[in-house]
Amino acid sequence: MRQLIRWTARLYPVVWRERYGEELDALVEDIQPQWEDLFNVLLGALRMQMTTWNYLKIVAAVALAGALVAGVFAFRTQNRYVSRAVMRIAPAGRADSDPQKTLDRLQQMTNQILSRRDTALRIQLLQTQGGGAPAFMISYEYPDQVKAQAVVRDLVASFIEQNNTAQRNRPASAVEILEILDPPNLPEQPCFPNRPMIVAVGLLGGAVLGLLAALVWRGVR
């Protein structure tokens, strides 16, 4: 126990130990040490550390606390996955198509398929090289990667069905073909949260807060 208290006493600030360390060790040799003495010395060391804190220690401690809070948040936040599929509307017999018209048609089909707006669903027109028919990407974000993929798969099937219905009465030269370039993928890595990034932001935010705290501390003193 005595040795344990001596080790704990090393937690006191170096400057304090240089002045009082020998005396405290001598006192620990003289008493009949108990468990409460160990906690008493530990508390004393922590208090003394806090009273002798310099600005660097304040910044480091608050930055660490920020990283810790951010870490807890990051690891308690549910993973989210994005499944994607790439499609293309190609007019039969023509190499080019107007991207704006494609976008309008996509929007129209989306409105027909979905009864309400879902912010997790994104339909994005992609830049195509060489001026070919415009491609678009359907993506859906969800906590379950299998369900995310199933939603995109259903959407792709619905788009094709909608397109087939719309093309039924059109002349052969005006028919637009809907192609799947990339089928809906099963995402392996979550898109959110980016845990290292969140912890890094927490650390940085904590350091800034610590700097402010150090400035306030200087003003108070």
Place this chain on the structure above:
Amino acid sequence: MSDPTLLVLASLADGEKHGYAMMEDIQRFANVRLGPGTLYGAITRLEQRGWIRPVDSGDRRRPYCITGAGREYLQGELTSLDRVVKTASRRLKHA
């Protein structure tokens, strides 16, 4: 009275003592056992305020003595405590 700084000052009021002697003395007159961390926390604060000072000795068990300012502070605190004790006693009698 459980304020460690007052207990240390009270202990040193009748002469110089080292840490262990203070602990024993305080245990005897106040029935309070100050832990090593609490005792040396109080000694640090008191020395910083100039209310006690170390006495030169070659021993690791360095004794401390109360200074004039420390004696003055202790006297002030005791007067204030005395007033509280007298008021509380008088009110208890009339309750």
